[in-house]
Every structure is written in structure tokens, then in C-alpha cells.
Amino acid sequence: MKKLLLSIISVFFFAFISCMNMSSGSSENGSVRVALPGSSRAAYSKDNADKFIVRLYNDDFDQTEEGSLGGVIEFGDLEPGKYTATAEAWNTDENILEGSGSAEIKVKAGENTDCTIKMILEGAFYSKYILFNDYDSNLYAYDYSTCTENWSKQKSYYPKENNDGYVYYYSNQGIYCTENDRHRYIENSIEGSYYDRSTDKFWILNVLYENSKYNFTLMNSTNEGDSIFNTEIKKHKVFSIINKYSSFSFAIQGDNLYFTYLGDGDDSQTIYYAKYNNTEIDIDDDVKKKIKLSDFGLSGKVTDLAVLEDGTVAALVRDANTSYEYSYPEYKYFYKIADEGTVYSRGALVLLSSGLSKVEKVLGWTDSFRTIEAKLNGSDAPYNGVPSDSQIDSITAYIPEYEERNSHFYGPMRIVAVRPKELVIADCGANFVLPDYSDKKNGKMFTHNRLMTVNLRNFAIRCKKEFNEDEIKFQNLAVSGNLESVTAGWTDLSVEDEK
Incomplete structure (x- = not known):
């Protein structure tokens, strides 16, 4: 839970990574040299980070390099123009992202560029994996840094990564977790999931057609965290609608619930916000706020919702x-x-x-x-x-x-x-x-x-x-x-x- 607890720390000055004028470029192209913390030119106020990843890119160029404390990273033979530089500071012992930052850089012909990247800690959670499904419902986990496949599973849906880097997913009428491949049978098929990092809870959504209505039900264990595998799962009906729906998304942070669906006859999809305390919601009376896509000039369907740390x-x-x-x-x-x-x-x-x-x-x-x-x-x-x-x-x-x-x-x-x-x-x-x-x-x-x-x-x-x-x-x-x-x-x- 260390990474989660760090998220309550307010944004503060973290470090500077400096780009220095150390050598001249070619007569036509320029170069950038990045001094990493630990050198005499790079101010640094955090002792835990020992690996730094610096990426320089624009529409025609994209290069990523790694370095260590006191080192120098050079990007050479750069076409003149505008570039974006991003930097990440990593604690490799605990595999924790300590800080990150970015800066816009203008490279001139025959010159080096002097720049500063301000590093700040703006959140403790980071994804280890990029999790996605293909059209045939195969689940892929790609390593975030290298963007290469780490593992895959057939016919698996609704993947969510928790604070400790384990992945929950639904397959064969069960909820699975990559930690020891634990699983729990679910009586009815589910149609969505969400992981609330603020409470360490994994939520699953079930939609059943009963009594001429579509009943939207959220399920979670009685306690927090991975107890979904060893305690009774409670079902809490959220709301019911009569019209057939074509899409549904939801997200939860604490007692804040956001959900959206597109039903028959709707001219624009609506996003709803309500306080959720495991009781059924009356869309007319209990919804605190709602907003339509057409209210801000958009059309189409909402395919995903998420609540960020802030x-x-x-x-x-x-x-x-x-x-x-x-x-x-x-x-x-x-x-x-x-x-x-x-x-x-x-x-x-x-x-x-x-x-x-x-x-x-x-x-x-x-x-x-x-x-x-x-x-x-x-x-x-x-x-x-x-x-x-x-x-x-x-x-x-x-x-x-x-x-x-x-x-x-x-x-x-x-x-x-x-x-x-x-x-x-x-x-x-x-x-x-x-x-x-x-x-x-x-x-x-x-x-x-x-x-x-x-x-x-x-x-x-x-x-x-x-x-x-x-x-x-x-x-x-x-x-x-x-x-x-x-x-x-x-x-x-x-x-x-x-x-």
C-alpha cells in the first residue's frame, strides 16, 4: 500500500534535470545533452531514484534513453524544430516511480539546446501493464516501458490492475487474479468491472433482464481489497430501466459513482453522477448531476469512464x-x-x-x-x-x-x-x-x-x-x-x- 499512501502527499518540488551546452552540433542539425541528477549541474533533492528514463520526440522523431545518477544522455543529429522531452525517475529496488516531468524544447541548426525539466511527484499509482482486448476477446498485457507483450490469456474480459500490480479479469464465469491465478465463480455473467484505487476495491457489474426491466447490479465483497475471493459477495442493485440499452460504462471513487448508458430513443448519451451507499438509485431523485454529450458538442457513445487521482x-x-x-x-x-x-x-x-x-x-x-x-x-x-x-x-x-x-x-x-x-x-x-x-x-x-x-x-x-x-x-x-x-x-x- 506504500504507493497508494504516497498519493496523499501534496504536489511539491522534486528535482531538476538539466540540458547543458557541452558540445556543438553539426552545421545543419542540433543536439541535446541531458545531465541526470548527481552531476554537478543537475540539482536533486530525492535520494531514492537511481534510474532515469528520458524520451525526446516530435511527429518525425521518437527516441528513449536510460541513464543513472550522475550520468549524461545525449540526443544527437536532430533536425531543427520543436520537440517534447519527458523524464521519469525510478526507484529500481522497489519498482516505484518517484517523479516525472516534461518540457518543450526548440532545437536550432548547429546548436545545443539548454533546457530544464522540473520533476514533481504528482501521484503514486502507475500501471505496470497496458491491458487491452482484441476483437476476439483475447486479453493482452504489454509492458508499459517497452510496449512489448508480457503475457496473454484467451477469452478474458474487463481487466483491471490493482495498487500492487496484480490484474483482475473475468473468464469462464469467474473472477481471476494473476496473483497465484486465484479465482472465484460468479453465478451470472458480468458486463463490466472497475477498480477503485482510493479504497482498494474491485467492483463488478451485472445486468439482468427481469420483470420487463434491465436491472443494473454492482457486486463487491463485504470487506476491502482481494477479499472478493474469500468472503461473501454482496449484490447491490443500482437502478432499473425499461428501455433496451446499447452501451454502459461506470466508475467509482469512494462514494462517488459515475455511470452512463445509451437507451432506445435517446438522442444523446447522458453521464450521471450520484452518491452511492449500496442502495438503489432513483435516476430522477438521487442523481446529483447529469450531463449529455450534446451539451458540449459531441456525438457517439461513451466507451469508458475513469476517475483520476485528483x-x-x-x-x-x-x-x-x-x-x-x-x-x-x-x-x-x-x-x-x-x-x-x-x-x-x-x-x-x-x-x-x-x-x-x-x-x-x-x-x-x-x-x-x-x-x-x-x-x-x-x-x-x-x-x-x-x-x-x-x-x-x-x-x-x-x-x-x-x-x-x-x-x-x-x-x-x-x-x-x-x-x-x-x-x-x-x-x-x-x-x-x-x-x-x-x-x-x-x-x-x-x-x-x-x-x-x-x-x-x-x-x-x-x-x-x-x-x-x-x-x-x-x-x-x-x-x-x-x-x-x-x-x-x-x-x-x-x-x-x-x-
């Missing part, structure tokens, strides 16, 4: 016009281009105040459209092209521009890791190129399965890792119509550059 509520919003269809032997999500002529593949991270009284930030949202054009050749366009019933020479796309791909979302799905002032988000969506009949170029759907980091200090969004489709797919996306065939018998699969 009480800020993080909501993921996904807006993609896909239909959910079953195609044996796997599930597929079909983009419907021909039906509407408009395609959505976008999303946002929304930061809300603890009582939902205001929206703090909306990050990564594409609020304007662009036109994706196909080049037709009049009546010579084949009858079996896209679409089959009429000739559409363009689509209206609410999709990030290609050059915005590292600063906007295609469709955020889950918050898969948490670090002090940083979130990692699983993002999945698509971009399109339409056929060029004149030059016999096929159209193509470009799918994106990515891990995106959000820096909560400067609100920068970056791509941490993008998976190829033969590696991992968060969703198995397909497109209706014959997008990749422009003429009967034409088999050249070359496409235009992605736009």
Missing part, C-alpha cells in the same frame, strides 16, 4: 457509423458508406470536474469534415463499382486528416493504462481512399489499431504504438460495398496514398 472524471467518446453484424466465425463491424455518403471515424477524451459541474477539456476530437473524392469516368464507370446502385464520386468524412493522425482519435475504446499525468488509450477506426476509375486505381480502407498516450500536463496526444492488422486488431473492421474492385477482372491492388 477526482477528475475521464470519459472516452467514440463516434463511428458502423453497424454490428455477426458473420461466422467472427464478429465484424461494417462501415456504411453507400447508404449515407457520410462517414464518421473519430472520438475524444473528455475531462470533467469531479461533480460534473463543468467540462475541463475535450481532446482529440475532429469537429470539421473533409471530402474524399473518387475519380469517375462518366458512363465508363463499371456497374459493379462502389456503390452498386449509384455513382458516388465523393464522401463526406468526419475523420482526422492524415497529418493529424498522431494528435486526434479515430475511435477511442478503452483507457488501458494510467501513469502520473498520463493515460494510454486503445484507439481503433478507419480512413478511406475511393477508387480512381480513370487510372484504374482501387479504393481502400485503412484501419488503425493504436495505443495513444495523452499527457495531462500539456494535453499532447501521441501515438505510442500502431499494430499491423496481422498483429492485433481491436475491432475487425470491414466496409460494405466492393471498395477494392474498380472493374471486373482488374486485380492490381495498388492504391493512392492515404489521405
Whole structure:
């Protein structure tokens, strides 16, 4: 519990890591040399950290180096321009993140850059793993620092990491924990989970259709922590609704409960805030505050909720016009281009105040459209092209521009890791190129399965890792119509550059 107790310490000055002018760069490029604590130039006031990880990056460059007390890290041969530097100080004996910080740097041709990274302790919890599911419900745990696979489990759902680095997940009608692979049978299947780090409680959600109503029930053991494995589980019905729902998310911090669902007939999804004391909630009488996505200009579905250590509520919003269809032997999500002529593949991270009284930030949202054009050749366009019933020479796309791909979302799905002032988000969506009949170029759907980091200090969004489709797919996306065939018998699969 040491890491959890540290979280009550107020934000304080931690250290400075200094970037020094120590040598000249080339005539065209520049360089950065980072002096780590312990050297004569780097002030330091914390004795526990012995490993430092420094990352320097922009849209065209990304490099991470490690160093020890008193050492120097150099980034050389850098193209002139703006960069972001982040630093983490680690206590390797206890595997604790002692502090972190970031700074913006401008590199000039032929020069070194002088900078200072202020290191502060802003939270004690950090994820050891990046936890996510693929479209076939296989669970993957990736090491946070190296972004490489650590372990995986088939047909496992709703993973949550606790304060001690153990992972809870649901599989085969049971709750499992990676500590000695303990498990407990659950009578009914569950549809969600949440781990409250402030109370060390693991919550599970069950939804049952009874008496013509959908009953939402939260379950937890009578005591705190992992006693869910050795004490009686209490079921506490939260609320009931009559209308069928299509999505549900929830988060708990202490007695603060946040939940959201999208029911039949709802024109916009609503996020609710209520005090929860194991009693049923009347949505009309007991909800303290509610807010709709349309209230702050967003559309789509909320795919995940989380409460950060400072009480800020993080909501993921996904807006993609896909239909959910079953195609044996796997599930597929079909983009419907021909039906509407408009395609959505976008999303946002929304930061809300603890009582939902205001929206703090909306990050990564594409609020304007662009036109994706196909080049037709009049009546010579084949009858079996896209679409089959009429000739559409363009689509209206609410999709990030290609050059915005590292600063906007295609469709955020889950918050898969948490670090002090940083979130990692699983993002999945698509971009399109339409056929060029004149030059016999096929159209193509470009799918994106990515891990995106959000820096909560400067609100920068970056791509941490993008998976190829033969590696991992968060969703198995397909497109209706014959997008990749422009003429009967034409088999050249070359496409235009992605736009």
C-alpha cells in the first residue's frame, strides 16, 4: 500500500534535470545533452531514484534513453524544430516511480539546446501493464516501458490492475487474479468491472433482464481489497430501466459513482453522477448531476469512464457509423458508406470536474469534415463499382486528416493504462481512399489499431504504438460495398496514398 499512501502527499518540488551546452552540433542539425541528477549541474533533492528514463520526440522523431545518477544522455543529429522531452525517475529496488516531468524544447541548426525539466511527484499509482482486448476477446498485457507483450490469456474480459500490480479479469464465469491465478465463480455473467484505487476495491457489474426491466447490479465483497475471493459477495442493485440499452460504462471513487448508458430513443448519451451507499438509485431523485454529450458538442457513445487521482472524471467518446453484424466465425463491424455518403471515424477524451459541474477539456476530437473524392469516368464507370446502385464520386468524412493522425482519435475504446499525468488509450477506426476509375486505381480502407498516450500536463496526444492488422486488431473492421474492385477482372491492388 506504500504507493497508494504516497498519493496523499501534496504536489511539491522534486528535482531538476538539466540540458547543458557541452558540445556543438553539426552545421545543419542540433543536439541535446541531458545531465541526470548527481552531476554537478543537475540539482536533486530525492535520494531514492537511481534510474532515469528520458524520451525526446516530435511527429518525425521518437527516441528513449536510460541513464543513472550522475550520468549524461545525449540526443544527437536532430533536425531543427520543436520537440517534447519527458523524464521519469525510478526507484529500481522497489519498482516505484518517484517523479516525472516534461518540457518543450526548440532545437536550432548547429546548436545545443539548454533546457530544464522540473520533476514533481504528482501521484503514486502507475500501471505496470497496458491491458487491452482484441476483437476476439483475447486479453493482452504489454509492458508499459517497452510496449512489448508480457503475457496473454484467451477469452478474458474487463481487466483491471490493482495498487500492487496484480490484474483482475473475468473468464469462464469467474473472477481471476494473476496473483497465484486465484479465482472465484460468479453465478451470472458480468458486463463490466472497475477498480477503485482510493479504497482498494474491485467492483463488478451485472445486468439482468427481469420483470420487463434491465436491472443494473454492482457486486463487491463485504470487506476491502482481494477479499472478493474469500468472503461473501454482496449484490447491490443500482437502478432499473425499461428501455433496451446499447452501451454502459461506470466508475467509482469512494462514494462517488459515475455511470452512463445509451437507451432506445435517446438522442444523446447522458453521464450521471450520484452518491452511492449500496442502495438503489432513483435516476430522477438521487442523481446529483447529469450531463449529455450534446451539451458540449459531441456525438457517439461513451466507451469508458475513469476517475483520476485528483477526482477528475475521464470519459472516452467514440463516434463511428458502423453497424454490428455477426458473420461466422467472427464478429465484424461494417462501415456504411453507400447508404449515407457520410462517414464518421473519430472520438475524444473528455475531462470533467469531479461533480460534473463543468467540462475541463475535450481532446482529440475532429469537429470539421473533409471530402474524399473518387475519380469517375462518366458512363465508363463499371456497374459493379462502389456503390452498386449509384455513382458516388465523393464522401463526406468526419475523420482526422492524415497529418493529424498522431494528435486526434479515430475511435477511442478503452483507457488501458494510467501513469502520473498520463493515460494510454486503445484507439481503433478507419480512413478511406475511393477508387480512381480513370487510372484504374482501387479504393481502400485503412484501419488503425493504436495505443495513444495523452499527457495531462500539456494535453499532447501521441501515438505510442500502431499494430499491423496481422498483429492485433481491436475491432475487425470491414466496409460494405466492393471498395477494392474498380472493374471486373482488374486485380492490381495498388492504391493512392492515404489521405
